[in-house]
Amino acid sequence: MSSEKTGQILNAFCIDLEEWFHVCEASTPYDDPKTWDSAASHVVKDTEVILRLLDEAKAHATFLTVGWVAERHPELIRRLSNAGHEVGSHTHFHRLVYTLTPEEFAQDLKRSLEVLRQVSGQAVVSFRAPGFSMKRECFWAYPILRENGITVDVSVVPAPRDHGGIDGFSRDPILLHTDAGALTVFPLSILSALGRRVPFSGGGYLRLFSMPIIKYGFRQNHRAGRPVMTYIHPREIDPQQPRLDLPRMKGFKYYVNIATTEEKLRTLLKTYRFGTVTDTLAGVQSLPDYQLVDGDIVPMGARVPPGADRLAQRAI
Numbered sequence: 001m002s003s004e005k006t007g008q009i010l011n012a013f014c015i016d017l018e019e020w021f022h023v024c025e026a027s028t029p030y031d032d033p034k035t036w037d038s039a040a041s042h043v044v045k046d047t048e049v050i051l052r053l054l055d056e057a058k059a060h061a062t063f064l065t066v067g068w069v070a071e072r073h074p075e076l077i078r079r080l081s082n083a084g085h086e087v088g089s090h091t092h093f094h095r096l097v098y099t100l101t102p103e104e105f106a107q108d109l110k111r112s113l114e115v116l117r118q119v120s121g122q123a124v125v126s127f128r129a130p131g132f133s134m135k136r137e138c139f140w141a142y143p144i145l146r147e148n149g150i151t152v153d154v155s156v157v158p159a160p161r162d163h164g165g166i167d168g169f170s171r172d173p174i175l176l177h178t179d180a181g182a183l184t185v186f187p188l189s190i191l192s193a194l195g196r197r198v199p200f201s202g203g204g205y206l207r208l209f210s211m212p213i214i215k216y217g218f219r220q221n222h223r224a225g226r227p228v229m230t231y232i233h234p235r236e237i238d239p240q241q242p243r244l245d246l247p248r249m250k251g252f253k254y255y256v257n258i259a260t261t262e263e264k265l266r267t268l269l270k271t272y273r274f275g276t277v278t279d280t281l282a283g284v285q286s287l288p289d290y291q292l293v294d295g296d297i298v299p300m301g302a303r304v305p306p307g308a309d310r311l312a313q314r315a316i
């Protein structure tokens, strides 16, 4: 570790481990999982690049893995697990949470956890919804996650966003109490500027923004004593991936600066301390308590209407 990193706050590094054709909310020739085996697979070679970058920086990360990918490439999951990285779930078929019924969501989650736990040999306790698709309307997913052994969710973007995004949500990790038990919700990092909340530390935002903007975001969060969460998809460092015919704006966000992402990640990994989601949360002093009340997440101890506990149970 370089001396400038010593004493720095630990930040979470996440990889959403999926294929280049796992797109959310856009019609492609790969909408149906039955077509996925017909597509060229890039996930192993792309992930190997990321593993090398992490190795260079002596950093560990959390790989939020699509169960279908783990079924196809169990050796990749075993390798990264043996290298000390954390394996989490990114569902089995990469479908947006709010397009599913609670029963469909539970079934898909269980299938992913079964394969991920078996292949990785890990407990698998972290989860990210595809496309950060956790919205108020699908908070019913939290007790289901907890019932299935998930204790950390990294699906919330506390800012407005295409699919998902909960404007006004806590920027700090919280402990969410549900009838099935408590789980930590660790929201994606955002920066606040000109009265607006903007993600900056992952995916298309990370590729689009210049390093001074990204560093400003890190500084703003670190000053508040808050770790930053960075995320990347294997395809985002792969200029050779097949191109999908996406709507203009979506295509721009999907492919902007792909050729320079590897170098940007190398710089980030040199500049800041990164670890798994679990290790990062271990360094967080205290988590404010929240609960599900009538389908919404509210601080515990805040004014709640009479009978709120009963309502919360009904909402679950």
Ligand SMILES: [Zn+2]
Pocket: 016, 018, 022, 090, 094, 129, 130, 131
């Ligand atoms: Zn995804």
